[in-house]
Amino acid sequence: MKKSKWIAMLVGGAMICSLAACGGQSSSAPASTAAPTEKTADTTAAEAGDTTEAAADAAAEDKGEGKGYVIGFSNSYNGNTYRQAMEGYLKEAAEELQKTGEVSEVIFAESNQNNSTQVQQIENFILQGVDAIIIDPGSATALNGAIQEASDAGIPCIIINDGPVSSEAELCYQINFDTIAQMGYLTEYVCEAIGGKGNIIELRGTAGSEFDNIAHEGVLKVLEKYPDIKVVAEIYTDWTGSKAQSELASVLPTLDKVDGVVTQGGDSYAAVQAFQSAGLDLPIIGGDNRGYFLKWWANEAPEGYDTVSVSSNPWDGATGLYVAVDILDGKDVPKEMIHPFGIVTKDEVKDYADVADEAICCPTFDRDWVRENLYK
Template identity: 35%
Template sequence: MKINTIGKLCILAAVGSMATTSAIADTSGKRIALSNNYAGNSWRQAMLTSWDKVGSAAVADGMVAAADAFTTAENQVTEQAAQIQNLILQGYDAIVINAASPEGLNGAVKEACDAGVVVVSFDGIVTEPCAYRIAVDFKQMGKVQVEYLADRLSDGGNLLEIRGLAGVFVDDEISAGIHAGVDENKQFEIQGSVHGDWAQDVAQKAVAGILPSLPEIKAVVTQGGDGYGAAQAFKAAGRPTPIIVMGNRHDELTWWKEQKDASGYETMSVSIAPGVSTLAFWVAQQVLDGKSVPQDLTVPFLEITQDTLEESLANTQAGGVANVEYTLDDSIAVITGN
């Protein structure tokens, strides 16, 4: 498994020199909540599992008093805004947000800040200046897919784009990166685009629906959680399997290894690690602890190559996603690196 730094930082580079953290101020009475807008795919489930693992340990160790997670029933801005307002009323000291909209939650976020609540957004970030933001360069995550294909397919060809959840910041950014990559590599042309909602079953149905109208497809560019579904749709349609960029899910990596062993099939896989939620947790704790933290932090995405496939698959739980979880020391290293 390769962590692509994109020239920003290496997560663990400074950890060796920071094996002993600075003395911790008393955050044992502080309560941190996670406000999550969506949980309908394996990435979000892995993200919540990582949060619970690290948060529960922090509570057991007396680092904080609570690390509760709340997920809205629908991916709706109004519902998540109401959830955040409720968390303010419940007296949480910090709210970590995976947001349904970059701008739509800004009013609720400003209310939290005005009430003295620390707000940390990640993955789906918010633009309200008072909040902290932890982001991957999602545009580069989209662009790197096309750059990989340019190396593999010198003559180019037709592409199918599978997007994520409509209206979400992450979807817009990755798609923008894909289109920027195509603009720089004119040998490729996007022949169709569907929303797969970062879920295999949704992606399979969406691809199956558009395939009859498409010419030969040389490659599929994706956002994560959709590669295996795309492969099944091409198979069901009796069409040749193109190069499908994967998204670090266990079923995708398993399918890729099966194809690699059978025919030498080659591709790449890239996604943000769901354990970024644990970095957001520790950032909130550090701010509550009075530490100086940059308002904006950039972290790398995880890239799996043909050579690292077997190792990555062996370290990925069935039904899960290739992951990196953050300790307090790791998080201090990220903060320092930024």
């Protein structure tokens, strides 16, 4: 089984975890064909209530147990492979918890990067009477009112992936990445690889998202140590390859030599393609643990190509569901948790020569791991 090195950035330690997410899968998201039934959050409260109760009663009858929890999931965006993988892992965890009768249904909603729409969807979940809401937020502040409404109604909100949010609601729980450490590690590597001087491009995510804001802060903190490195372009890509490639195609002809590229994810291989299409020398491009990039690096990159690949872990979708159920069960769950991220080095990339194009190569865990590692 393939292995991936994990580096605890704040303490400098390392451990080895199995790469279940990378082993020859045909898609970045795990397969999910049965439960839970997907819905939109735009159904009326009455319709949702009828459907929810029927599903819960059916689950109870099948299992001979009490009704399972109904969970809402509000995703600010699912238009890239990372978000799709995150939803896939959440569905896998939901299927597991449906078999035990702990969850009867997960209702999915996606706001397409519209904060007002996401607020409405969260409010719809409240009207439907869901037991908990998992939220991948599009803003650090825009959802605070809706989160407070949910908390006042006794509905826990679990923030994942693109937090933190600034809500002070009593029932707001947050599962975040140490994004400053993650982006700091990648940026430092690129800066050292280009000899501490030169021009770099920073590929950012979605404008206004808190993950992007914090990731940018991590880049800037490192660049303070490298006064001879200049950021010649900042490009928002929405963490998608198509946008990254088109934006780079328009920017590259206007720039002098580019020595390095720092990325947040979903756009590293697109950067490779953009430089190749422009006929330019290939800079040091920080990787993003996507199959496209890792396969290129392992099989096609110039011999000895020196970089590193880093990514947030989409398995936090499953983490969010496990945490939601534990909160509803009355377990002692901390309000703030840090989820680890994954790193692939030049010594390990050969292990990824045959991964699926859209795989997100990060370790997967299980429920016990969540309890043992995040509830501290």
